[in-house]
Amino acid sequence: MAEGEPFIGLIIVGLVLLFTIGPWVLSLIATFLYQPSQRKKLLARETAFAATGDTLTTLKKPFGDKEIKEFTMVSANVVMSPSWVQMWIGSIITIFGGEINVFTKIVDWARREAKQRLREQVAEAGFDAVINVRFETTVMSRTRGGKDRTSGVEILAYGTAIKY
């Protein structure tokens, strides 16, 4: 039994490390490897669409005096969440103030994703453009221990798809 004890101790130390440092290591990897790779994929999708010009516009009427033959409402949404590491960096910056660039990055990413989904959805349905595009932002939170924790930011992009 005397030989078994250090082995059990090692397992306990291992388990403690797994549940304390483990998520943080995972979060670190995700923040600096997984997220940039996802953003690169999004950029590739955006570049594929950029060649023909942006179909989205906030104008209430389409440019020029083309006649609209068909129209429908379209919307696209996405919920993005900052990682633990980003939340931690964000909370540190809050002490000093100024731009919290880790959060800017997440919200900007979500908005780009929503815009791109709208473009793809509209192109697939055979529409020419989307007018009167609007954005809606919501913070989703989860209550834990009497404190509201941010679990994600939702971006909704919606507008009127038109066919000339």
Next chain:
Amino acid sequence: MSITQSLGVVTGSTVRAKNVFKDIGAAFKNIAGGEIVAYTELLQESRNEALFRMLNDAAARGANAVVNVRFATSSVAGGAAELLAYGTAVVAQ
């Protein structure tokens, strides 16, 4: 197409929450960050429901179209969200 009659503002709303298991899944995804697909789907479904209720309201008033539709969203409590769709019910010909 022209609008012949305006029938006032119509609204539709719903408050939804995802089940506890999906919330746990989302909590794990929070570690890594990035898109939480479960919440994206939740909000999409709920928004469709809100839109449907708004259309029902419009139909009850005898409108055949709703123009200038807008969405508003708010997080009411932890894990639950209220989705509101509103617009102007009209008769268009």
